[in-house]
Amino acid sequence: MTAGYISPGAREQFFSHMDAANVDLKAFSDRFYHKIYGGHLQPVLDTLTYLKHETDVWFELTTLLIPGENDSEQEIDEMTRWVVENLGPDVPIHFTAFHPDWKMMDHPPTPPETLVRAREIALRNGVHYAYTGNVHDKAGQSTWCPKCKGLVIERDWYQLGEWHLDASGHCAHCGERIAGVFESGPGDWGSRRQVVRMTP
Numbered sequence: 207m208t209a210g211y212i213s214p215g216a217r218e219q220f221f222s223h224m225d226a227a228n229v230d231l232k233a234f235s236d237r238f239y240h241k242i243y244g245g246h247l248q249p250v251l252d253t254l255t256y257l258k259h260e261t262d263v264w265f266e267l268t269t270l271l272i273p274g275e276n277d278s279e280q281e282i283d284e285m286t287r288w289v290v291e292n293l294g295p296d297v298p299i300h301f302t303a304f305h306p307d308w309k310m311m312d313h314p315p316t317p318p319e320t321l322v323r324a325r326e327i328a329l330r331n332g333v334h335y336a337y338t339g340n341v342h343d344k345a346g347q348s349t350w351c352p353k354c355k356g357l358v359i360e361r362d363w364y365q366l367g368e369w370h371l372d373a374s375g376h377c378a379h380c381g382e383r384i385a386g387v388f389e390s391g392p393g394d395w396g397s398r399r400q401v402v403r404m405t406p
Contacts, residue, residue, distance in 0.1 A: 210253035227265040233276035234285035258293045266298040271316050286328040295334045296385035302339035354380035366392045
């Protein structure tokens, strides 16, 4: 997981050791990046276009929607249009719920309907795989085939349900190739924490 805020020289070496990454696209305005993080949006966009066009890294995007800060329909519309135009429709986007903590106790939790609305905007703009997160929402967290609209992988938080993906990563309903890297069958780990061991 990375915020994607990395210089061009370090970027190449950093991602040369990775097969996959989850990049936080925290907002789609320089105002937000400067106000909340003291940084800028463009370096993150540069990292995303680098990942898409210069590497084989499988990556997904996560945006934590904070009420009143980065959750407007206009910003989500602009963000998802940029993603489709610059990264393509198959890069997944996860819209996750904010919960008040630490230095942002003055902001309310993200209403579930905000996540649903963001997902709908993304799908309308051509994103094939848009998800909701940090809430229970089977429809919004499941993978749907972009061609036939059939349910491919059912999810509810960390729990898997129906599985309609063949061993080679195609929709079992219509045969469409589903973007991603998949095992031949579903796992059974549920919400248990998994140990990750990295070797040099």
